[in-house]
């Protein structure tokens with residue numbers, strides 16, 4: 001049996017940020033990741049706000065291009081332009097850099113290692129055919145939208161947007177992100193996010209039934225990509241295909257006993273935009289610091305400081321986004337007016353220029 005102070009499950013932005021802070025504070029940290037290679041496959045449209053990049057101390061190697069504004073395309077053909085300074089990143093490189101920065105301060109990282117179950121004997125990990133049991137004083141579940149640690153805690157995301165995305169060659173370079181609302185994309189939207197010579201072109205949809213869902217997602221994405229091709233924006237020749245689940249059910253209880261949740265696992269994703277990288281990084285740091293203090297002071301009650309801290313920073317905004325999601329979904333039949341009321345571009349109706 002191997003012993004650690006802190007076991008971090010998942011090496012996404014939340015896990016690596018938590019692992020770094022905990023290791024920096026002097027704890028013995030193990031971070032496990034089920035994928036063979038950190039960050040791959042990318043399951044993200046890869047936009048982050050400008051502030052996060054400075055905050056996360058990531059190098060320019062992970063940045064592909066700057067973004068000035070977001071263009072929202074309304075169902076009737078109208079558009080709204082909102083200032084939205086940020087970056088398109090290489091999300092795989094971003095995740096790798098964050099994981100390396102945790103390793104630099106002493107966190108151990110095991111890839112191709114799945115966290116499977118927990119018993120009195122410890123946490124069971126599977127690495128290929130090998131079984132490893134580890135004991136740790138705190139477990140941080142940074143294992144994404146469908147979290148195993150969340151299941152152990154009885155705190156799981158129940159509401160999801162399903163995303164499917166192509167990388168398509170762009171006809172012309174672009175400095176804005178673009179978001180498209182369509183009646184058929186229930187609860188979500190289409191996006192065109194430029195990355196130099198290509199663009200991430202995707203759709204997010206709340207699935208109302210499971211039967212035939214993946215086929216219909218594929219058909220809807222093809223239809224969307226074809227529309228963009230007809231408009232002369234892209235060539236519908238996918239360079240890559242990716243997808244994933246985005247939790248949109250709002251924030252969850254994130255501490256129970258010696259276990260914590262962070263990032264998508266804690267429902268810290270914005271229920272309206274689906275964005276979650278900033279919260280994962282910032283809350284990951286908070287989780288790592290609180291976990292380290294709990295270990296060093298031998299008091300798991302300290303973990304609740306984490307819950308209070310992130311709720312204080314993001315709780316209100318996340319609950320507000322959730323409320324808007326519910327209203328948006330309930331008024332999907334009147335999409336045009338609902339978007340103008342609840343979509344971020346129209347918040348406060350002050351900084352959106354419509355045309």
Ligand SMILES: Cc1cc2nc3c(=O)[nH]c(=O)nc-3n(C[C@H](O)[C@H](O)[C@H](O)COP(=O)(O)OP(=O)(O)OC[C@H]3O[C@@H](n4cnc5c(N)ncnc54)[C@H](O)[C@@H]3O)c2cc1C
Nearest residue numbers: 010012013014034045046047115144163244263264276277
């Ligand atoms: C299609 C799509 C587009 C998106 N676009 C954007 C965007 O443009 N901007 C933005 O801010 N957000 C976006 N998001 C959301 C963003 O990707 C997430 O909010 C973010 O990745 C959350 O980080 P995380 O570390 O919590 O989880 P993740 O990045 O999901 O990391 C969790 C890690 O845990 C690992 N894992 C899971 N289970 C186990 C296990 N049992 N054992 C070991 N490892 C495990 C996974 O392999 C994964 O690497 C998008 C999401 C999707 C699906």
